[in-house]
Amino acid sequence: MKAFDLIIKNGLVITAADRYHADIGIKDGTVVALGQGLADADAEQIVDADGLWVMPGGIDAHCHLDQPMGDGAVMADDFYTGTRSAACGGTTSVIPFAAQQKGQSLRAAVDDYHRRSDGKAFIDYAFHMIVTDPTETVLKEELPALIDEGYSSFKIYMTYDDLKLNDREILNVLALARREGAMVMIHAENADCIAYLTELLESCGKTDPYYHAESHSAIGEREATHRAISLAELIDVPMLIVHVSGREAIEQIRWAQSRGLRVYGETCPQYLMLTAEDLKLDGFEGAKCVCSPPPRDEASQEAVWQALESGVFQVFSSDHAPFRFDDPRGKKLHGDKAAFHHIPNGIPGLETRLPILFSEGVVKERIDVTRFVALTATNAAKIYGLYPRKGTIAIGSDADLVLWDAARKSTVRNVDLHHDVDYTPYEGLELTGSPVMTLCRGSVVSAQGEPTGQAGYGQFLKCERPQPARPRGFAKGF
Ligand code: DUC
Ligand code: ZN
Ligand code: ZN
Numbered sequence: 262m263k264a265f266d267l268i269i270k271n272g273l274v275i276t277a278a279d280r281y282h283a284d285i286g287i288k289d290g291t292v293v294a295l296g297q298g299l300a301d302a303d304a305e306q307i308v309d310a311d312g313l314w315v316m317p318g319g320i321d322a323h324c325h326l327d328q329p330m331g332d333g334a335v336m337a338d339d340f341y342t343g344t345r346s347a348a349c350g351g352t353t354s355v356i357p358f359a360a361q362q363k364g365q366s367l368r369a370a371v372d373d374y375h376r377r378s379d380g381k382a383f384i385d386y387a388f389h390m391i392v393t394d395p396t397e398t399v400l401k402e403e404l405p406a407l408i409d410e411g412y413s414s415f416k417i418y419m420t421y422d423d424l425k426l427n428d429r430e431i432l433n434v435l436a437l438a439r440r441e442g443a444m445v446m447i448h449a450e451n452a453d454c455i456a457y458l459t460e461l462l463e464s465c466g467k468t469d470p471y472y473h474a475e476s477h478s479a480i481g482e483r484e485a486t487h488r489a490i491s492l493a494e495l496i497d498v499p500m501l502i503v504h505v506s507g508r509e510a511i512e513q514i515r516w517a518q519s520r521g522l523r524v525y526g527e528t529c530p531q532y533l534m535l536t537a538e539d540l541k542l543d544g545f546e547g548a549k550c551v552c553s554p555p556p557r558d559e560a561s562q563e564a565v566w567q568a569l570e571s572g573v574f575q576v577f578s579s580d581h582a583p584f585r586f587d588d589p590r591g592k593k594l595h596g597d598k599a600a601f602h603h604i605p606n607g608i609p610g611l612e613t614r615l616p617i618l619f620s621e622g623v624v625k626e627r628i629d630v631t632r633f634v635a636l637t638a639t640n641a642a643k644i645y646g647l648y649p650r651k652g653t654i655a656i657g658s659d660a661d662l663v664l665w666d667a668a669r670k671s672t673v674r675n676v677d678l679h680h681d682v683d684y685t686p687y688e689g690l691e692l693t694g695s696p697v698m699t700l701c702r703g704s705v706v707s708a709q710g711e712p713t714g715q716a717g718y719g720q721f722l723k724c725e726r727p728q729p730a731r732p733r734g735f736a737k738g739f
Contacts, residue, residue: 263302263303263304263305264286264288264293264294264303264304265286265287265288265293265294265299265303265304265305266287266288266289266304266305266306266703267286267287267304267305267306267307267308267660267703268284268285268286268287268299268301268303268304268306268307268308269284269285269287269308269310269315269662269664270284270299270301270307270308270309270310270311271284271309271310271311271312272284272285272310272311272313272314272315272664273313273314273315274295274315274316274654275314275315275316275630275631275634276316276317276631276634276639276653276654276655277631277632277634277635277638277639277640277652277653278631279631280630280631282297283295283296283297284296284297284298284299285315285654285660285662286299286303286304287660287700287703288703289703290659290660290702290703290704291657291658291659291660291702291703292654292655292656292657292658292659292660293656293657294656295654295655295656308664308698310664312666313664313665313666313667313697314630314664314665314666314667315654315662315663315664315665316630316633316634316638316654316662316663316665317353317634317638317639317651317652317653317654317661317662317663318351318352318353318354318384318638318661318662318663318699318700318701319347319350319351319352319353319354319614319615319637319638319663320352320353320354320355320356320637320638320641320642320647320651320652321347321352321354321355321356321578321579321581321611321614321641322355322356322527322576322578322641322644322645323356323389323446323503323504323527323529323576323578323579323580324343324347324355324356324357324578324579324580324581324582324611325357325358325580325581325582325583325607326338326339326340326343326344326355326357326377326378326581326583327339327340327343327357327377327378328357328358328360329360329362329373330605331362331423332594332605333590333594334584334590334591334594334605335590335591336582336583336584337583337584337585337588337591337609337680337681337682337683338581338583338609338611338680338681338682339377339381340377340378340381340382340386340719341381341382341383341716342679342680342681343355343357343581343583343611343680344381344382344383344384344386344719345383345679345712345714345716346611346612346678346679346680347383347384347611347612348383348384348699348701348706348707348712348714349612349678349679349696349699349707349710349711349712350611350612350613350614350615350616350696351615351616351663351665351696351699352384352611352614352615352663352699353384353385353651353661353662353663353699353700353701353706354384354385354386354387354647354651354661354701354722355382355384355385355386355611356386356387356388356389356414356641356645357374357386357388357389358388358389358390358391358416359371359373359374359388359389359390359391359412360374360390360391360393361390361391361392361393361394361399362393362394362423363393363394363423364394365394366398366399366403367390367392367399367403367404367407368403368406368407370390370391371388371390371407371412374388375721378721380716380717381716381717381719382716382717382718382719382720383701383706383712383714383715383716383718383719384701384706384714384718384719385651385659385661385701385702385719385720385721385722386719386720386721386722387411387412387645387647387721387722387723387724388412388721389412389414389415389416389446389645390407390412390414390415390416391415391416391417391418391424392404392415392416392417392426392434393417393418393423393424393425393426395426395430395433395434395437400433400434400437404437404441404443405437405440405441408441408442408443408726410723411722411723411724411725412723412724413442413443413444413645413646413724413725413726413727413730414443414444414445414446414644414645414646414724414727414730415434415438415443415444415445415446416445416446416447416448416503417431417434417445417446417447417448418447418448419431419447419448419449419450419451419452419485419488419489420448420450420451420452420455420485420553421448421452422452424448425452428488428492431447431489431492432492432495432496435492435493435496435498435500436496436498438498438730439496439497439498439732441726442726442727442730442731443726443730444499444501444644444645444646444727444729444730445493445498445499445500445501446500446501446502446503446527447489447500447501447502447503448503448504448553449482449485449486449488449489449502449503449510450477450481450482450485450553450554451481451482451484451485451488454478454480454481454484455476455477455478455481458475458476458477458478458481459476459601459602462475462476462601463600463602468600468601469541469547469601470540470541470542470545470547470548470550470551470601470604471537471540471541471547471601472601473540473551473553473555473601473602473604474537474540474555474556474557475537476601476602477553477554477555479506479507479508479509479510479554479557479561480509482505482506482507482509482510482554483509483510483512483513486502486505486509486510486513486514487513489502490502490513490514490516490517490522490524493522493524494517494522497732497733497734497735498523498730498732499522499523499524499525499729499730499731499732500523500524500525501524501525501526501527501575501576501644502514502524502525502526502527503527503578503580504527504528504529504532504553504554504578504580505526505527505528505532505554505565505568505574506528506532506554506555506556506557506561506565507532507554507557507558507560507561507562507564507565508557508560508561508564510554511526511564511565511568511573514526514568514573515568515573518573521733522733523729523731523732523733525575525576525644525729526568526573526574526575526576527574527575527576527577527578528565528568528569528574528576528577529577529578529579529580529610529614530577530579530610530613530614530617530618530687531550531552531556531580531608531610531686532556532557532561532562532565533562533565533566533617533618533621534556534562534617534621534686534687534690535550535556535686536556536557536558536559536561536562537555537556537557537558539556539686540555540556544597545592545593545597545598545599546586548586548592548593548599548604549586549592549608549684549686550608550686551592551601551604551605551606551607551608552580552582552606552607552608553606553607566622566627569622569627569628569632569636570627570628570632574636575635575636575640575641575644576636576640576641576644577614577618577636577637578614578641579609579610579611579613579614580607580608580610581607581608581609581610581611581680582606582607582608582609583607583609583680583681583682584605584607584682585681585682585683585684586682586683586684587683588683591605591683592604592605608686609678609680609682609684609685609686610685610686611680612678612679612680613673613678613685613687613690614637615637615663615696616671616673616692616694616695616696617687617690617692618633618636618637619633619665619667619692619693619694620691620692620693620694623667623694624667624693624694638651638652638653639652639653640652643727643728643729644727644729644730645724645727646724646725646726646727646730647722647724647725650722651722659701659702659703660700660702660703661700661701661702662698662699662700663696663698663699663700664696664697664698664699664700665694665695665696665697666694666695666696666697667693667694668693668694669693669694669695669697670691670692670693671691671692671695672689672690672691672692673685673687673688673689673690673691673692674688674689675688677710679711679712695710696710697709701714701718701719702720704718706718
């Protein structure tokens with residue numbers, strides 16, 4: 262028997278810490294050797310990566326697949342099309358959400374999500390939970406048991422009537438997370454600010470998609486971000502603020518971090534590439550860019566770049582929330598003249614996440630490639646308890662790799678993507694750099710931008726209690 266199933270030869274290996282030329286020896290899906298001049302004769306198969314960059318496969322730590330919506334809208338992507346698309350974009354693990362409906366047990370939500378994912382994924386996956394109903398049973402029994410079983414992160418909401426928690430409920434959930442060592446993600450927008458502005462805009466007849474952006478104000482996002490941070494400080498528990506859209510919220514996170522709080526931040530491609538002006542596209546077309554929080558303005562885009570560069574943000578996710586545009590179960594759920602607040606929220610982005618950050622960030626020299634790796638893979642693995650199995654290239658880690666052509670030019674076209682959404686907000690965007698081959702546990706799941714893997718290959722990943730979820734230890738009495 263040969264020492265390796267596969268050697269990836271001659272590539273430039275890049276991790277969040279280093280870059281060096283090396284061959285990678287893979288056995289049983291795991292990296293077992295890193296060195297120069299590994300012998301061809303020792304491997305069943307050779308891939309020559311000469312001229313290519315070899316990076317950890319992406320981890321998309323925030324995406325929505327086949328998530329039941331409750332209002333009649335249906336997500337365009339399930340685990341089959343979603344993970345296929347992710348693989349073609351260089352991603353090897355995804356962490357979507359098992360969402361609890363109010364009144365539902367969390368266990369039932371997780372079981373349902375396993376049924377939805379079972380046998381469908383091209384790449385590996387874990388679950389975050391969405392906690393909408395933190396009853397005594399959920400807090401005292403279900404969450405501790407589920408965290409033990411490998412669901413060590415959950416998202417809570419400060420807005421949306423069917424999802425939001427009040428401050429007291431948030432405190433209860435944070436205290437539980439502190440006791441159990443789980444990571445809390447929070448959607449920080451002020452629900453009453455949104456409701457007030459929505460009513461005001463509607464009463465003036467301002468109902469076009471663009472007014473979604475006005476109703477979800479940066480001030481409301483800032484207030485909620487500050488409040489979330491304060492609640493986490495009170496309990497002394499780390500927290501990750503998801504999908505941060507711009508300057509105001511960034512200032513709050515930077516302030517928290519400068520005071521030594523374990524507050525982490527995530528942003529997404531839409532906050533770099535889109536502005537509120539994109540919601541003004543002709544007719545109903547602006548609905549294609551309706552997501553929450555909404556894209557802001559150019560100054561905010563710049564602030565997001567600076568926060569990526571300076572380390573305010575640890576995680577760069579897609580927040581892929583896929584709704585078809587021309588579909589009565591998608592963006593046109595309430596017709597093509599629907600008021601902005603009836604448009605399903607979210608945009609696609611699983612496949613374009615890495616290429617956009619690489620092209621706009623690394624090629625344009627806004628961020629260094631090691632930070633690119635940290636933002637797209639390593640930090641998510643650490644923050645969600647998957648490291649070092651995932652998110653790096655090291656002896657003993659899963660052979661989750663993306664071979665990258667740093668010079669290849671391409672243009673984003675929806676027809677070339679592998680999700681099941683009928684548009685991309687980035688149509689026509691010119692990119693430099695793209696994935697040439699993606700391997701999940703040593704198996705090639707996409708090549709030259711096309712899927713080569715198999716549904717059902719992807720495995721469910723149990724997440725450990727993350728190190729970054731540890732409290733600082735100063736709170737008394739909890
Ligand atoms: N929050 C998300 O995380 N995704 C889509 C819409 C939303 O409000
Ligand atoms: Zn959200
Ligand atoms: Zn989301």
